[in-house]
Amino acid sequence: MNAVTVAHIVKKYGSKKAPVHALDDISLDVSKGELFGVIGPDGAGKTSLFRILTTLLLADSGDATVDGFDVVKQYKAIRNRVGYMPGKFSLYQDLSVEENLRFFATIFNTSIAANYELIKDIYIQIEPFKDRRAGKLSGGMKQKLALCCALIHRPSVLFLDEPTTGVDAVSRKEFWEMLKALKQQGISILVSTPYMDEAALCDRVALMQSGKIMSIDSPRNIIKKFTKTMWSVRSAEMYRLLNDLQQYSNTEKCYAFGEFHHLVLKNNGVERDEIMSYLQYLSHREIELQVALPNIEDCFIELMSSTGK
């Protein structure tokens, strides 16, 4: 049995005349114990999908199950079995760390002690502050508390909506370490993120844009589907280089990518020497040009352009 099944889910907002498709015929399955990433920018439909699966929002059409239960007919059973960490901090600011945790445990008819093992590794990091009001915690500690609260009833499926947005690179790394440890405990995890580099940490990902899934597979297989040759280019003047490459007649697309620019050529057999001589003709200096391996962000850009944005 799958942890999550989604079949042809549609969700529209706005007026009948000018509806906005938050989710446009979405289908996916998440296996038990899988760490599944929903990757996409704001407005992709990630939050709508999570709210439908956690039974907080009704879809206009389509079917979905979580842990074997229907999200409409058996919503009560689902609520007992899922943990949900919304994108916006939603704990009680005026309750202390410990009070928040006890509150959520009580709601689910359990106690902190009964499930302490599950949250222990995360909770010990905030336990020194257990008497502090949640509203007075730092961003990173709030996030850890929210995760503990979402876990305290030992859910079978955990939904994390953009847990790392606005979080610095160090805290993001730590958070993903925690997710890996939870996965070892057999919890199925759906996590959404706008950070493309986090896709590599998931078993499988759905790349979403404007309510549609553009691709769904393991990160490795998504990258394998990028069959064009990609060059990484660098020179002494990066901004001029970008403009010059974008104007090059053989260029399909060229965009900045960290310390290099990524360049994909039209399929017309242009070789390294030709690119080099074009750049030398424009008197670029310190040119470095090599074939590079694409990553998920390259794939996302490619898919966005091929599906017409």
Add this chain to the structure above:
Amino acid sequence: MNEPVIIANKLTKRFGDFTATNEISFEVKKGEIFGFLGANGAGKTTAIRMFCGLLLPSSGSATVAGFDVFKQTELIKQNIGYMSQKFSLYEDLTVKENIRFYAGIYGMSRRLIKEKTGPLLKQLNLLSEANMLVKSLPLGWKQKLAFSVAVFHEPKVVFLDEPTGGVDPITRREFWNLIFQAAERGITVFVTTHYMDEAEYCNRVSIMVDGKIEALDTPRKLKQSFNALSMDEVFLQLARGAKRAGD
């Protein structure tokens, strides 16, 4: 490109016995893109608020666009632009109204506003959306418009606080193109980001840890001196040592 637009000398801000920003010193040149990085809680926001004339420093000195952060805060505000992911445009005003409103605040003449609005809308591909409410625009368009509005009055320096959060990868790059163009026009860009690839687009980058600037150099030299392959690695090496918890 040599005239400094921001000069900070041992700039410090204390809240009670907590030193949020601890003796930071650096200069940012005209037309430079300066990346201001640090972990959550490192003291970036406090520093930016002092540079924008919104918060009085405790000690040290600094000038922004030639004006003193202690005594000339109103003049600073008139000569800078500011944009963040959270605060940018008025959702209930149209695209055109937002431009007119901000330009008016910065004292631009009606004639000049009118003259510049058309080309800007054209450049941003927003001609047919000019009279639409900003809230009906996709996030990426809003962010690009917000940036353009922040530099519409051609300030000497623009402060960008995590401007690209949540934006798709193509729009993120379009946004950076606007930054490059502004810098070419001589506008100094002071930017914070959590995207480490964006640190690479900066001429120089500073990394703050626990209120202090622990590293400041070009991305290439930072990677060399930390023996790192990417800015991500440089950042992790420095920020892992942080004692302070985030904001």
